[in-house]
Amino acid sequence: MAQPxxxxxxxxxxxxxxxxxxxxxIAHQILEKTSGATGTxxxxxxxxxxxxxxxxxxxxxxxxxxxxxxxxxxxxxxxDDLRLNATRALGKTELPAGGIDGLxxxxxxxxxxxxxxxxxxxxxxxxxxRPSSVQLAVLVDRGHRQLPIRADYVGKNIPTALxxxxxxxxxxxxxxxxxxxxxxxx
Amino acid sequence: xxxxxxxxxxxxxxxxxxxLDTAAEMAALSGREVKKLPALRGRTVVNLFYxxxxxxxxxxxxxxxxxxxxxxxxxxxxxxxxxxxSLKDTALTLQAMGADAVVIRHSASGAxxxxxxxxxxxxxxxxxxxxxxxxxxxxxxxxxxxRLGRLDGLKVAVVGDVLHSRVARSNVLLLSTLGAEVTxxxxxxxxPLDVVAALSKTTKVSYDxxxxxxxxxxxxxxxxxxxxxxxxxxxxxxxxxxxYGLDVTRMRKLPEHAIVMHPGPMNRGMEIAPEVAxxxxxxxxxxxANGVSVRMAVLYLLLGGK
Numbered sequence: 001m002a003q004p005x006x007x008x009x010x011x012x013x014x015x016x017x018x019x020x021x022x023x024x025x026i027a028h029q030i031l032e033k034t035s036g037a038t039g040t041x042x043x044x045x046x047x048x049x050x051x052x053x054x055x056x057x058x059x060x061x062x063x064x065x066x067x068x069x070x071x072x073x074x075x076x077x078x079x080d081d082l083r084l085n086a087t088r089a090l091g092k093t094e095l096p097a098g099g100i101d102g103l104x105x106x107x108x109x110x111x112x113x114x115x116x117x118x119x120x121x122x123x124x125x126x127x128x129x130r131p132s133s134v135q136l137a138v139l140v141d142r143g144h145r146q147l148p149i150r151a152d153y154v155g156k157n158i159p160t161a162l163x164x165x166x167x168x169x170x171x172x173x174x175x176x177x178x179x180x181x182x183x184x185x186x
Numbered sequence: 187x188x189x190x191x192x193x194x195x196x197x198x199x200x201x202x203x204x205x206l207d208t209a210a211e212m213a214a215l216s217g218r219e220v221k222k223l224p225a226l227r228g229r230t231v232v233n234l235f236y237x238x239x240x241x242x243x244x245x246x247x248x249x250x251x252x253x254x255x256x257x258x259x260x261x262x263x264x265x266x267x268x269x270x271x272s273l274k275d276t277a278l279t280l281q282a283m284g285a286d287a288v289v290i291r292h293s294a295s296g297a298x299x300x301x302x303x304x305x306x307x308x309x310x311x312x313x314x315x316x317x318x319x320x321x322x323x324x325x326x327x328x329x330x331x332x333r334l335g336r337l338d339g340l341k342v343a344v345v346g347d348v349l350h351s352r353v354a355r356s357n358v359l360l361l362s363t364l365g366a367e368v369t370x371x372x373x374x375x376x377x378p379l380d381v382v383a384a385l386s387k388t389t390k391v392s393y394d395x396x397x398x399x400x401x402x403x404x405x406x407x408x409x410x411x412x413x414x415x416x417x418x419x420x421x422x423x424x425x426x427x428x429x430y431g432l433d434v435t436r437m438r439k440l441p442e443h444a445i446v447m448h449p450g451p452m453n454r455g456m457e458i459a460p461e462v463a464x465x466x467x468x469x470x471x472x473x474x475a476n477g478v479s480v481r482m483a484v485l486y487l488l489l490g491g492k
Contacts, residue, residue: 077224078224082491086491093215127218127220128220
C-alpha cells in the first residue's frame with residue numbers, strides 16, 4: 001500500500017476525551033451484545049490493539065464490575081504479506097491463564113482496513129485453541145476491505161481514499177490519544 | 187537484516203539483540219499445543235552436514251520444521267561426496283534444487299564463506315572447522331540472558347581448549363558485541379594469543395582457573411577436542427583435568443548466582459565432573475532446548491522477509 005508522504009497534510013479526527021468516549025461506547029456495546037460479558041476474553045492484536053483491549057476491560061470493569069481476561073495475539077508469523085516486506089520483528093502472544101477454549105474471544109485492533117490482519121489473527125487463533133465464537137472490535141473502520149470480514153464493534157467509521165492513511169496513537173505507546181487522517185487531496 | 191549468518195562478527199548489537207528477542211517469542215510459542223507456525227511455508231532449508239553432529243543438526247531440523255519449511259537433510263556419508271564430489275558441485279546441485287537456505291557444517295574453516303558465493307540462498311554456519319559456530323554463541327548468550335537477566339557487564343570465563351574451539355571464537359565475538367567481559371582460561375598451549383587479539387580488544391586471558399572463578403557470573407567449559415589434536419598440548423589428561431577441569435571443589439568457588447555451561451558433547455570426568463554437569467547450576471540441557479528457539483529466530487529473520 002502506498003504511504004502518504006511525511007509532509008502530507010493531516011487532519012485530526014479524534015483526540016483525547018473524544019477517543020475515550022468512543023472506547024466507552026464500545027465497552028457498553030460489548031456488555032449489551034454479550035449479556036454482561038460473561039465467558040468472554042479480549043485479545044489485542046499488537047501493537048496498538050493490546051492497550052485498547054486493556055482499556056476496554058478496565059471500562060467494562062468500571063461499568064459493571066466484571067473482570068474480563070485480557071491477552072495479546074501476535075499475528076506476524078501468520079501474515080500473508082511476510083515475503084513482500086523486510087522481515088518483521090515479532091510481537092508478544094500472551095493468553096490469559098484460563099486459555100480460550102469454549103470462550104467468546106473478542107479480537108481488538110486499532111484500524112480495520114483490508115481485513116488481512118483479521119484473517120491472520122483467525123489463523124493464529126486456530127492454533128491456540130477452539131473458542132466458542134470470535135468477534136471483532138476496532139477503534140476505526142476505514143473501509144476498503146479485500147476479504148469478507150466485518151467488525152462487530154466499530155468505534156468510528158472513517159470514509160477514506162486509498163491514497164490516505166489512518167494513524168492511531170495511544171498514550172501507552174505514543175504519549176497521546178489521537179486518530180489522524182493523513183494525505184489525500186485537501 | 188543480514189542475508190547470511192557465517193560469523194558471529196556479522197552481527198551488530200542491534201541485530202544480535204533482535205535475534206535474542208525473537209528467540210524469546212519463539213520459546214513462548216513452543217509451549218503451546220500446536221507448535222507449528224506457518225511463517226516459512228514453501229521455503230526449503232537444506233542441512234548440509236560434512237561432519238558428525240547430533241544436537242546441532244536435530245536442532246536446525248526441528249527449528250525449520252516448526253516454522254513449516256521443507257527440510258532436506260544431507261550428510262556427507264552415503265552421498266556422492268564419498269565418490270569425490272567437491273563442495274562447489276554439491277552447492278550447484280543444491281542451487282538447482284532451489285534451496286532458500288543452506289545450513290552447513292564442515293571440517294574446513296571458511297567453507298560457509300565459499301558456499302555463500304555459489305548459492306543464491308542464505309547460508310547459515312553450523313560450525314566450520316576451528317573457525318566459528320555462531321548459532322551456538324547465540325544460544326549461549328540467550329541462556330545467559332534468560333538465567334541472569336542481562337549480558338551487559340556480565341563476567342564470562344571460557345575455559346579449556348580455546349585453540350580448537352569454534353564455540354569460543356564465536357562467543358568472544360558475540361559476547362564482546364553485547365557488552366559482556368570475556369576471560370579465556372586454559373593452558374598456554376591451547377590459547378592462541380594472536381587470534382584472541384584479532385577477535386576482540388577487550389578479551390582477557392588467564393592461565394589460572396582458580397583465581398578467575400570467584401569473580402565469574404558464567405563459566406563455560408569447552409570440550410577438549412582430541413580428534414583435532416595432532417600434537418600433545420598438555421602432558422596428560424589427568425594433569426589437564428587437575429588444573430582446568432571443573433569439579434565440585436572448584437564449583438564452590440563460584441559466586442552464589444553463577445551458572446555453568448558446556449556446549450556439548452561433554453567428556454565427563456575430563457573438563458567437567460559428572461556432579462557438576464548434573465548440578466542445578468548447570469544449564470547444559472537448557473542450552474539444547476534454547477538452541478531450537480534461537481535457530482527458529484535465525485531462520486525466520488533470514489528467510490521470513492523479502
